Amino acid sequence: MSLKGLAPAALLLWGAAPAFAHVPATPRTAQLTEDRQLWITLATDSLDAVQETLRGPGMTSPAPTRTKNGVSMMQVRESQLFRISELMHEKFKRCAGFLAHETEAEASEAMEKAGAPEQPQKALVEYTLNNADTANALIADLQEPNIYDTIVKLSSYTTRYYKSTTGAQAALWLKEHWASLASGRPEVTVEEFVHTNYNQRSIILTIPGSTKPSEVVVVGGHLDSTVGSSGSNPNTASPGADDDASGIASITEVIRTALAQNYRPERTVKFIGYAAEEAGLLGSQDIAKWHKTQAINVVGVLQLDMTNYKGSTNYDVGVITDYTNAAQNTFLRSLITTYIPALKIVDTKCNYGCSDHASWNNQGFPASFPFEATFNDSNKFIHSVNDTLAQSGNTALHAAKFSRVTAAYVAELAKGTVNGTVVDTVPPATVLTSPASGATLLGSVTLTANATDNVGVSKVEFYVDNVLKGTDTTAPYSFVWDTASTPNGAHVLSTKAFDARQNVGVSPAVNVTVNNPSTVAEYNATLKAPTCATVNAKCDSGGLLVGRGTRGPNGGSEPNTPNTLQNSCADQSKGTYHVDESNDRIVVSTVDGLPFAPGKAVKIEATVWAYASSPSSDKLDLYYAADATAPVWISLGTLTPSAGQVQTLTKNYTLPSGGALQAVRARFRYGGSTSSTACGQGEYDDHDDLVFAVTR
Structure with missing residues (x-):
């Protein structure tokens, strides 16, 4: 701190221990924007590199330098400190590697003081190990x-x-x-x-x-x-x-x-x-x-x-x-x-x-x-x-x-003592009580734990593969884990219990296996549409819908075009892949993370490629069918992209009672109007269905 920047009261420290006085901030707009002249001192072995970087584009040529005791000093602008710091790290692995000074006199004094790097001054106190x-x-x-x-x-x-x-x-x-x-x-x-x-x-x-x-x-x-x-x-x-x-x-x-x-x-x-x-x-x-x-x-x-x-x-x-x-x-x-x-x-x-x-x-x-x-x-x-x-x-x-x-x-x-409070150094004990070791899990699973402490437990944390997943502060301690968010295979569960002193107890590990049915659809050659044949909480078309008709990636076509039930709606092929319109992906998932069932609220996420020049002219019509084997399409409305190129548009609805397989349809079009048949004939129309199993 420059002494000129402080009120006299701020210069107090201990004689018999008064503290710094608080100094309120004052406006410094001019000072903050001014590119001041400063001096720096740095090790002489880095001098040439610093001078070279300061000769770069947009930089001011470095001023003359002086060197003594293996330390050099030079004048720079404050805006150059950032470039110097970057160089010191990149080339010399130093942080910061230099000292900045307000005046030439301060820089000169620092250079004079450098001397031998390790200072063998006498100790100011007697060093003892007796506390x-x-x-x-x-x-x-x-x-x-x-x-x-x-x-x-x-x-x-x-x-x-x-x-x-x-x-x-x-x-x-x-x-x-x-x-x-x-x-x-x-x-x-x-x-x-x-x-x-x-x-x-x-x-x-x-x-x-x-x-x-x-x-x-x-x-x-x-x-x-x-x-x-x-x-x-x-x-x-x-x-x-x-x-x-x-x-x-x-x-x-x-x-x-x-x-x-x-x-x-x-x-x-x-x-x-x-x-x-x-x-x-x-x-x-x-x-x-x-x-x-x-x-x-x-x-x-x-x-x-x-x-x-x-x-x-x-x-x-x-x-x-x-x-x-x-x-x-x-x-x-x-x-x-x-x-x-x-x-x-x-x-x-x-x-x-x-x-x-x-x-x-x-x-x-x-x-x-x-x-x-x-x-x-x-x-x-x-x-x-x-x-x-x-x-x-x-x-x-x-x-x-x-x-x-x-x-x-x-x-x-500093010596001294601790007193007044008995220090609690005893960690809590905790054990994961459910699921059992060796269990095979799917869907949402409740993890439960016991925890005890000589004073009191403040919280229990639940970990999957050493990654924190949830916390509970009240007994009985539990956490609902959505296993669908974790890859299938072997996983390790554990808990940590904390007391008010932040002592930590860790439970023994519990080994489990996650085995959820796949949430990524496969092409069903009978239905002729991407299908999730096993009941789950999510169905994702993955890469099966990318493109439109003959306008697909790498000069090819959309896989399995047109990807509509029984080829019921043809796609149009005018335009260019990922310049003009296409619907590239559909994801359907339950809002509560539980498996598909009648009455469940679900969310449709449709990823489209919108025409960049006029995205508001593009429209996404969404439909659902309660029985994918005999579809009757019900409109869910029309959505409009807010920008060009990749956009994800969402719509929620409630699953109806119906067949064991239900479906949603996305029709993405340029202009035109909605269709009662859920099919259109526009030159840029792309129709895609996604079929998913539902608990009956």
Whole structure:
């Protein structure tokens, strides 16, 4: 934060622990649209590539540079930061890989400070491991589902780019969420750190120290995301599930358990979600400089940036050794081997300015950065639309490891105790009571489960092949599963039970077989129309109706033309396939998902190809027949496409009493009028029937 952008009250921090004053946002339209001149510092090995990309089309030629200590500085425009960030990721696998500065003097100072990458400064405190009760209590209460939920929420924003509307909204959501976790602790503050020139805020939650409030421990991660390789528009979708929703989620779960267990640190602890990291560590630089200017005694900084992608089976945590503090790194390794001995550690480097720890390191504060992998093995999907939870197996199991590391770091560096509430660490027990193991299932099936807990069950989740399908919060716990939505074959059912402390119990697996009759029609040579001969809840013509008459795909005809009962309505063949009209598919399904039967409400979905030049001139007439073996066609009305080319038009009706096989007909025409015989003679008419079995 630039000091000129704050009211004097906003510069308060702890002498004896006053907090940041809230600074209301002020209009910045001119600042937000201005393409400012900035300076950046970057590793010299990337300088040539950055200069080359800035000579590209639409870019301003790069200004002269200076180099020292393996770091170079150059002047750029703010609009170029996005291109530089993209290059750093694509070519050098760095995030962000540079620092942005308001002035040449600030850039020069940063270059001078670079020096040896690993800073061997003396520790500002004595590193001891003597607070096991607190560390183990915090670690034991951490719950992976909470971390997962936070990643899901943050990655649901279209982008968290620092100048986007949704980026600002994501920051405010984080503030509200952290504030909800702190609702029972009035001394805990959650505040916005307001930056100039962009509206995304950094968010800071502070737990004041009990005996050493002027000594501050910082745990942070960046809340923004960027599109990088997705394209040149910074508002392109960038879910940023790993980079860095995962780090924020790992931190958030430590906040939750610390506050829930009434954790009282000796030293003040600040948890920070940084804005604008991807644009050159802008947010964390403001915050680190502010602490330096105010002479705040920050005794340790931990950075979490990307925690949920396990890049190797050989190790779990990569300790970044460049531009970090050697003494605190040793302390970090000791914490892991003492409190989470199952985690395997490897040393790695991420080069200059790769994350927010560099901002604190530049100001002389001891910083460490535990990372999800070595940089060579880290997530290759960051800075793209594919940075989703799917890349981590749709779990937060790896990120949970970094919550444990963070909990141990806070407990042993800030010290303090947990008290006031007995911590419930006992998970519920749950078992799936129906269906039985080995059962063969079809249609809609009710899954039932029992769940018990020493305190109380808050919810039970039902899973099919480890995919959540339904939730029940009240006993007896049940969920109706439509097996028709799942492929036939072997499947595994299970449940998870949760208590109020988010302890999780998992049921034994139940193996079942799904064997639903096919919902895709086959051509019936006797009826001469696509037919679903077995009763089901859905009948789909699939690809049997594509085209019209002799105007079909690949220069051929519509399969089995005309696809009407007993060839009762001929198709016309004027025009061109998928330029002119055709009805290509019919799907009939029950609204409630149960099998076809008289009195059931059903929906017809007809997929047509409408004439692009005048789609409103095209008409779809729909009919039904209660007995497909002796059809009497009843009109369901006429529908009009709203646009050209592919359109799906729908109509509901109630199945009548009738034969074991019923039918619907679609007549798609250009102009003309309805027909009492359900057949037409227009030059572009396409008639198609679909027959389906009904319970009698």
